Amino acid sequence: MLDSNIISIRESKRCYNPIFGEGGQNGRRNFEIVYKNANDLIKKASVEKSKWLRYTLHKCETKFPQLSSCGSWFVHANRTHNSGQNWYREGYISPWSYLIALEGALLLVGGIGKRLGSNAKAYAVFPFITKSPSPLSKHEVDIANRETWCEFWAPVWNYPATIKEVRLLFERGLARVGQKAAVAPYEFAVSALTAGVDAGIPGFCRFVIRTTTSTNTKEAIPNGNISIRGKDNKDNLIPSILEWIKRLPKDNVNDKKFRGFVGPIEDCIIRIAKSPEDYEIWQELIFRLTESQRRIDNNIQFREHAKAVPLLKKEWFNRAWPKPSYEVLVAKSIASVGAVSTTKKSWPH
Template sequence: MGLSSWLGWRPWCGSPTGGPPPRNRRRTMNEIRLGGCTPTPLANYLKALGILRLVAEQKDEQAMGHWEGECFVLSTSLNRDELVRFFLDEYQPTPIIAPWNGGSGFYPNDNKDGISAVQSSPSPRFEPYRNTISLAQQTLNRMSLEESPKDKGQKAVLLTTLRAQLPDDALAWMDAAILLGGDDPKYPPLLGTGGNDGRLDFTNNFMQRLGELFDGKGKTATQGPEAWLLGALSGNSTPFLASKAIGQFSPGGVGGPNASTGYEGGSLVNPWDFILMIEGALPFAAAATRRMEAAGNLAALSYPFTVRATGSGSGSAALSDEGNARAEMWLPLWHAPATYGEIRALMSEGRVTLGRQPVHDGLEFARAIAALGVNRGIDTFQRFGFLMRSGKAYLATPLNRFEVRKNRQAALLSDLDKQQGWLNRLRRVARQDEMPARLKSLVRQLEDAIFALSQGAKDARQPLQQIIALLGEIQMLCHQSPKVREALRTPVPRLGAQWVIEANDGSSEFRLASALAGLYGGKGKSQLNMKRFITPVTAEGYAWDNESRNVVWVGGGLTRNLIAVLGRMLQQADALGLRDKPLFSARYCHLDDVAAFLNRRVDDAKIARLIPGLALVEIPQDPGGHRNKEAQIHLAYTLLKPLFTPDAALQKMGFLHGDQRLAIPSGLLRRLSNPATFVSGMELARRRLRAFGLKTPPKINSASGVDVERLTAALLIPVNYQELKKLCTTIGMKPAEQESETNH
């Protein structure tokens, strides 16, 4: 798994982002904190890039920028006053036009306030802009276009012609707004549908905002522009703002429902905010073109750090958003100063891979970050979703933030990519309309848990346990729903042993669940694995076993399920002619865990949720060791547990010798689970033990104070052999032969 070439940035800068500067780089730089440039909303992020780009290209080529907390810091030879004077007196706007759009100012019925102001200004700062507008107008005249082209073929000709004739400084914008290379133009979500969104044309509004700042001679029109600029840089409120369109970039700045239809009015907009925001979209241009030339498809997936929307992992998004969402973007935040050239290269080369494949959606992006980690200066990604809100309006909604660091727990998720990409198949199936609501809910919860794990939760054990439990529920739903089972084709992939190690929270519940999930029939007896009594799978677990009749794990509570599994295990062992009891496990519980279970001091619901999922895991061998902690165990349990312990274990403990077998009396389990026959069951067990010459405790004459169902269920729990041996010997059971060696 990994993020690809952009991590090192070595081809273009010789050192990672924020690395030691070359010797000829100026060392005395002013650090200017730009409080108006924050990671969210998207408008403020783009504004930061716009300021860095314009300063580097037009004033100080060695300027650098980085993120410090919630603020962008510009490192430059300019001081704050000089920075302000640069924008007021010297800034030369990028020629940003969109003559392919209606409302762009190029057609008779368009608002021409902005384009007329630029065309009529004699100021040198607008000369490139005037030339670009003139070239575009000539192209429209030659094509006899008096309105934006509606025909796809005609629009394609216009775009191709403009692409060939416009100057380079105008092409950067065009490349950011439109991807050419396939049958139809593609529109990266950052700039709507080719530089407009609904009735809001970004380019026309850009020119209108310029007209509000500069008079016909290119000078600042009034005292307002300077105050607005100071507000844009600092983030402080400014007076005399007008109600203007802001579009998708700042959800908090969009007008309310009474402002206008959609979001094209009703918000107070600082002209400098809008201008610098649009200027900040240009660094994404080169990547869009280059990736489109290479791939020739899927514009959203060709745009840097842009993937399909995932409606999970954030309270601001839902699966229902995916159908109407344009995409989502993951924008990098870096802590060490980097030049604009480095940032532009990052944007142009930005590509993220999971394994060897490019990521396709937000969940895969999160997994890729967590699986590899980055040490090249990028600390964090801010995730934005272009979601439909406010009627039919798209808004760049901030979703969440992901720290970039190696996450060994998230790497476990690669197990779910086995079996021809099982996880992706599950996610696709869950989004089909005909699938049950239960599957959709489980998959949404699963994706949320994967996001939480990938995001670097403080305690990774909680989301890991959640993922394990949900996989178990999904596996059981497949058993219950032929439609789901057929669509998924295969069961949940087998999960590696590290899942248990990383998810272990040290609780009695987890020890009980993992020991029970690890039950098997003995060496070479995989047909009696615990998972086969929960869902109908083959012994290896890689396929469904449609002929299985062993599934007994159903609704009705933990204890009843454990008793049902115990009964079916014993029944199958007898049918298979096994000489020993099929109650082996790779992991064992402590007696105090059993005592907690018997006395209802554990969370049954947690155990019941974990067992089906842990049954999908390759349970690792218990590390060994026992506790000296005293456990108050009911006498009935002590008497019964040897009967429900594998004979091989009893031999190691010394209670059996040679080829002795301590068989479970016929009908014992049925008697024990019924309060009315519990005492007779206990006597049957005591006689069986004494028949083997074992010293046993006195006869139990009453079931008073005994939760017989819970006691019977506890007999399935694998117990540390050393602790079990000690318990039995302390109440008078004498080993037939002393044997110092035990299994733990």
């Protein structure tokens, strides 16, 4: 369990896997104690334990015993209060669900990553765990600093696999964008769009690791599923703007400074990964790119570090306006007047 929980970068610094909190204890929740309680419930039950297992595997409804302190991975199992009154409802869960989740979490063995260069600092990496999402508003800057820790993009697959196959997947199993491992949430979304994921994974189940019930307790909040496109997908459009996104001004959660460049664009990319055929999201993304570039052009400090948005392929326009009106075609023609490119595939032309 230590390998999946703690990474020692140097003698004086240890990094904990956010899935396990700190040292196997998430606030007041001790994973080992919950494991023992779940195991005892199964040992003492005779008929019920098979019903609990059927629910975990096949969603066959049945009554559950009370298993406290397991809300870190199952938020619906938390105690739910009634609008600040003393009335509350205890959360219930199948003990098998917790035990199987723990077995899976133990496969999240981390390692030490290091960028090129002799002076580069080492950092801890854990499979399929990303940075926290960029804030979408000024209010979310404070939330990102206090409440949001990271995201976990749990890989899912639709065929039986042995424990050796699953362990191998997690050992080498980082989603990739080109030759680089995905780090930010939008990079995981791009890897899903471009099939930059190990074979056999049809999608991700996305969780945001954040505080809800206590400032000392991090919990996994479900945030939707994302399917992976096939390798014959010809709409690999998003990777062309990734380097541009990396050079955008970042939001500083420490001094609560909100610039609002990365967050809205990242949100559009993730929504495109969920619904690639939704032309309205493509339109919004193009408008976000345009507005961001306008703000960069009007600020000398931004221009010193950021790049100009690259020319977009004509497929961008086709995805955003599959049936363009005459007004949109006129706007496209006007926009193409100042475009300079040596390739016939760039848009606007």
